[in-house]
Amino acid sequence: MKFSLRLSICSVFIVVGFSGCSNDKNDKAVLQLDEGLNSTPKVDTLVKHTDTLSIVAVGDIMLGSSYPSEKHLPPDDAKNSFVAVDSLLTGDVVFGNLEGVLLNDGKTTKIDTLKLKTKYAFRMPERYGGILKRAGFNVLSIANNHIGDFGMKGRMTTAKILDSLKINYAGQLQKPFAVFTINKVKYGFCAFAPNANTVSINDVTAAKAIVSRLKDSVDVVIVSFHGGGEGNSFQRVTRKKEVFYKENRGNVYEFAHAVIDAGADVVLGHGPHVTRAVEIYRSKFIAYSLGNFCTRGTFSLARENGFAPLLRLKIDRKGNFLSAEVISVKQDKINGLTLDGKERAFKKMKELTDADFPGHSLKFEGNTIKLVDLAF
Numbered sequence: 535m536k537f538s539l540r541l542s543i544c545s546v547f548i549v550v551g552f553s554g555c556s557n558d559k560n561d562k563a564v565l566q567l568d569e570g571l572n573s574t575p576k577v578d579t580l581v582k583h584t585d586t587l588s589i590v591a592v593g594d595i596m597l598g599s600s601y602p603s604e605k606h607l608p609p610d611d612a613k614n615s616f617v618a619v620d621s622l623l624t625g626d627v628v629f630g631n632l633e634g635v636l637l638n639d640g641k642t643t644k645i646d647t648l649k650l651k652t653k654y655a656f657r658m659p660e661r662y663g664g665i666l667k668r669a670g671f672n673v674l675s676i677a678n679n680h681i682g683d684f685g686m687k688g689r690m691t692t693a694k695i696l697d698s699l700k701i702n703y704a705g706q707l708q709k710p711f712a713v714f715t716i717n718k719v720k721y722g723f724c725a726f727a728p729n730a731n732t733v734s735i736n737d738v739t740a741a742k743a744i745v746s747r748l749k750d751s752v753d754v755v756i757v758s759f760h761g762g763g764e765g766n767s768f769q770r771v772t773r774k775k776e777v778f779y780k781e782n783r784g785n786v787y788e789f790a791h792a793v794i795d796a797g798a799d800v801v802l803g804h805g806p807h808v809t810r811a812v813e814i815y816r817s818k819f820i821a822y823s824l825g826n827f828c829t830r831g832t833f834s835l836a837r838e839n840g841f842a843p844l845l846r847l848k849i850d851r852k853g854n855f856l857s858a859e860v861i862s863v864k865q866d867k868i869n870g871l872t873l874d875g876k877e878r879a880f881k882k883m884k885e886l887t888d889a890d891f892p893g894h895s896l897k898f899e900g901n902t903i904k905l906v907d908l909a910f
Contacts, residue, residue: 588625593824606831623670635688643685655683677705677727722748727760735784742796749797799853811886843879
């Protein structure tokens with residue numbers, strides 16, 4: 535039975551022409567599909583459909599890079615990276631985007647096509663993995679433009695460390711998705727990006743195939759994407775292909791809707807380094823960008839790059855949106871990650887949602903997002 539299911543999954547990838555397998559001519563890594571689909575049955579009979587599930591989600595995480603010099607590491611060796619939000623990183627799923635590798639040494643393989651200095655290659659010491667674990671993160675995306683900064687060695691070492699810490703992750707060709715059970719609920723998680731060795735955000739057909747196969751075997755499917763242009767000029771959801779430095783960063787609106795049509799329950803975006811709008815589509819929640827959450831060293835924290843949401847999402851057992859609490863956080867070079875009493879991320883999220891999705895069905899009040907009550 536295991537063999538037939540694995541063959542069926544592989545057939546899907548062959549039929550749709552999974553372009554991610556060839557987006558780097560020099561990478562000979564073989565796509566390995568997670569056997570988690572066969573590990574346990576769906577658990578509809580174990581948990582009532584009225585139960586509420588909690589998903590905590592944040593954007594980019596890079597705790598400090600030892601490349602090219604250890605001067606880019608925080609003075610406390612990252613031990614207090616999350617102290618300001620420690621009590622808030624609690625939920626069934628606690629998600630973030632790991633923007634860089636866990637690796638003690640090695641030279642970058644990054645080709646400086648943008649005429650940028652190599653300070654933009656991110657190599658966190660391997661011991662920082664334990665900091666992520668202790669903070670509460672149990673699901674990470676490793677589909678982004680910095681997970682390949684130190685080549686195969688960086689990608690493989692990062693995966694090995696996350697495996698040892700029992701942190702679920704996905705997004706590389708070697709690990710397109712993960713399946714895991716938390717509190718008797720079976721989750722499927724997959725992640726996408728426009729970068730080499732990642733599962734491609736630009737192959738929407740293949741992305742839908744992955745999501746559909748997951749939905750057949752799990753209760754809740756969470757999709758992460760790293761897409762869109764970067765910086766203050768890219769705060770809007772354009773509904774078009776976004777090009778940044780001549781690179782196709784995807785049509786994130788089309789992608790998010792497509793994967794929900796295929797069975798996704800929650801879609802979590804990151805990559806632009808700024809907060810973007812949120813949307814409800816077919817009763818499912820989409821965050822188009824969660825910004826810079828905890829990014830030390832050479833990250834720009836100017837203007838909108840310096841604040842972000844910590845999202846505490848509630849969904850029902852069918853994956854439908856119930857509510858979200860938005861905790862606004864901020865960063866600076868001296869104090870690191872702290873709470874933002876001005877609640878700029880929440881206000882920006884409301885402003886952009888009103889602008890990008892006029893007539894939406896969401897009510898922003900206090901620091902919460904709820905569906906508008908249409909009963910009268």
